[in-house]
Each structure stands twice: as C-alpha cells, then as structure tokens.
Amino acid sequence: MKTTNPVLARLGQAAERERAAGYAQPGPYGQPGYPAAPGYPQQHTPYQQQYPAGAGYPAAPPTVTPMTLDDVVVKTVTLLAILGASAAAAWVLVPDAMVGVAWIGAAVVGLALGLIISFSRMANPALVVAYAVIEGVFVGMVSKAFNSLYDGIVLQAVAATFGVFFLMAMVYKARIIRATPKFTKILVSVMVGLFAAMLINFVLALFGVNTGLRDGSPIAIIFSLVCIVVASLSFVLNFAEIEEGVRMGLPQRYSWTAAFGILVGLVWLYIEILRLLSYFQGDD
Template identity: 75%
Template sequence: MKTSNPVLARLGQAAERERSAGYAPPGQYGYGQPGIPQQHPGQPGYPVAPAAGTMTIDDVVVKTVALLGILGVSAAAAWVLVPDSLIYTAWIGAAIVGVVLGLIISFSRIANPALVVAYAVVEGAFVGLVSKAYETAYEGIVLQAVVATFGVFFVMAMLYKAKVIRATPKFVKGMIAVMAGLFAVMLINFVLAVFFDINTGLRDGSPLAIGFSLVCIVVASLSFVLSFKEVEDGVRMGLPQRYSWTAAFGIVVSLVWLYLELLRLISYFQGDD
C-alpha cells in the first residue's frame, strides 16, 4: 500500500523485511484456502507472515493513554520536586533534551518503545515546570488549557471520522512544510531569547504574538489529522505491533504542542490583576 508519509513508508519497508522472518499460518496469504495449492516451509514461493502481531487501532489507543499517564506522573513529580529557584534551568534543559529525543524518534527507521517512553518522561518534566510557572502567575489557567486541549482533540477526531477533513497527499505535504517552517521559527526565537536576550515579539503578548499563537494552534489541531491518517495507514500496511508506540508518540507530540500554545494564548488575556 502506498502512502504519502515518508516516515511511514520507511516503517512499511522495515515491516516488509520482518515478514521474511516467519511463515504464514493456515488461512493467511492464500495458504490453506480451498482451491489454492498448499505449500510447505522450505518450498520456493512459500508465503511468509509477520514474526509478531500486527498493529491495531486499539494498540495505539492503549499506548497513547500509557504515554499520557507517564507524562502526567513526570509532570506532577517535576512540579512538586523541582525547587522554584531551579525551575527556569530545569525547564530549558528538559526542553532541549525533549527536542533531541523527538527528532531521533521522528527520523529513526525503527520503532523504539524505550526512546518513546523516555521522551514522555522528559517532556512530562518540561510540561510540569511550564505549567507550574503559568499556574503561579495565573491561577486556574492549567485546567482551562487542559480542557481546551482535549476538547480540540475530540472535535478533530470527530471531524476526521466524519470525513469532513481528509489527509489528501497535498494536505499532508502542505502540513509537513508548514510544521517544519513553524518549528524553525520557534527554534530560532528560542535561541535568540535564551542565549542573546533578544525579544522578537512572537511571545510577549503583543498582537503579533497572539496572531502567531493562533496560527500555531490551528496547525497543531490539524496535525491530529496526520496522526489519524498515520494510524489508519499503519494498520492497513500491517506494521508490527510495536510501531503503535511510534503512532502514539505522534499523537502525544501534537497534544503537548497544542496544550502549550493554548496555555500561552490564554495567559495573554488574563491581565495583570
């Protein structure tokens, strides 16, 4: 099955290689079916099957919930254990490590559950520290952002299921280009702000900052469509079960990004009192 997602295509190739490690049980790939000559292991052309179970939507749901649970525990631990005097330093460190792990996972040719779990732990610490800082400044803002985040997620899930929004090849390519551009802008802004103390106006509550956050929120919301499409294609391609961790990782990344952008946007309208 063809897919417009280059990462998924690589995973599909890896899954195809894995199929060469096992044999098909009766009833699969035509073996053992009426009217089809039966073959036996070792014979030329004998069909092969995955060495492990294939990925399902239920697998992705379970892994996503598990990662969110790990992320939540890590966030709570960071909130409680990291002293206020070290929040900023730990915040920056967790952000850098999280970006590095995220890039490794995204461009890896294999599914690595250990790396995905490590990302959830590190990103949880980052989210917890950011949330604590915002909650200290604006009481109740974290709950508002969490509710809004999952509200958007479920709306996008319903729109995708109803086929109101479809992940066409043009949509996928456009989204990848836009997300890459936004990531580059945010990375440059981060470096300028942290290491050179330069304010670009993208994160200071100005009209420009509000507009930029709105763009990020729209793109983060639409990124769920890519994740849903990735899950569907992965199931159809028969990827091994462990690749459900990679699919769950994509959903968690979008949720975290959307949450942080909503948190920031809400803070712009809280006022100084």
C-alpha cells in the same frame, strides 16, 4: 498498497524487512497467512522455503502480530499517564529557583529524543517512554511557571487541549477533513517553518533578543493562533497514519510510534493554548 505518506512508507519497508528475515507472511489487513484451500497453491514464507518440511529445521519463528486501533489507544493513554506522573513529580520536587533550568534542560533533551524517534527506522518503545518522561518534566515546569502567575490557567489549558483533540477526532471520522497528498505536503511544510521560527526565537531569547513572537503583543497572539490551528490539523495526519498503518498490517510495536505522534501534537497544542490564555489574563 503504496502510500504517499513518507513515514508510513518507511515503516512499511521496515515491516517487510522483518517478515523477509523469517517471520510469517501476513494475509489481508496484516492477519497471519492461512493454509491454501484445496486446488490452490500454498504460499510459503522465506523461512519455509529455506527449510522445507521434514528437513529437520528448527521451530518456526512467531508470527508478527499486526497493530490495531486498540493498541494505539492503549499506548497513547499509557504515554499520557507517564507524562502526567512525570509532570506532577517535577512540579512538586523541583524547587522554584530551578524551574527555569529544568524547563530549558527538558526542552533540549526532549527535542533531541523527538528527532531521534522521528528519524529512526525502527519503533523503539524505550525511547518513546523516555520521551514521555522528559516531556512530563518540561510540561510540569511550564505549567508551574504559568500557574504561579495566573492561578487556574493550567486547568483551562488542559480542558481546551483535550476538547480540541476530540473535536478533531470527530471531524476526521466524519471525513470533513482528509489527509490528501496536497494537504499533507502543505501542512508538513508549514509545521517545519513554525518549528524553525520557534527554535530561532528560543535561541535569540537566550541572548536577550525579543522577536515579538512570545511577548503578548498582537504578533504573538497571531503566532499562537496559527500554531494552535496547525497543531490541531496535525491530528488529521496522525489519524490517517494510524488508519493506514493498521490497513498495511504494520507490526504491533509500531503502535508506540503512532502514540508518540499524538503525544507530540498534544504537548504542542497544550503549550500554545497555555500561552494564548496567558496573553488575555489581567494584571491583577
């Protein structure tokens, strides 16, 4: 089955290369192949073709275990737990005077790791876990800074973030919004534009230039609302990738890549909700 999703196409090609290197050929929906019924030809893997029965070949390599929805759920919960522990540790251990430095440092390192994971052709659980740790420091520092100004805002942002996430999960399950090729193309283009705008704003802010995107002005409120909507819709792409990845029979470790995508969306959504809430806080 062909897919119009470039990420899934790339991961599917990587999975096929793994199987061609000697793993058992999967059956329907990623299940291992079984012996053919009587009267039908037996399908052999490249490994079996290279070493026919009785030729004294070494033990066959293990079958590739396909990922399941449960795998993605477990990996996502694991990454969230790691991020939460890292955020809590950073909140407690990093002195107030170092919050800004840790905030910027974690943002830069997290961006670099995120790009490496996104463009990598192989799933790398170690990098994904490292990303969760770094993002935990980033989230912890941002949360500590905002909570020092507006008490209780962090809990409000966390509740709103997971509320939006579960709402989008229900919307996707009901097929109210579908990840069609056109929808995917438009959303990805908008996301790239928003990330470019945020990156430019971040760099200019380091030099004291105010673009109006993060100062609480009407423009800043509109920008955060747009980011919240786009971040919410990005979960539709995540859910579609997971669903199609399971159907394609991607190897189990690619569930880390799927969980990484959800984690990125949750962090982005949380930060934007946190900012938006801060714009409506009173001065007292």
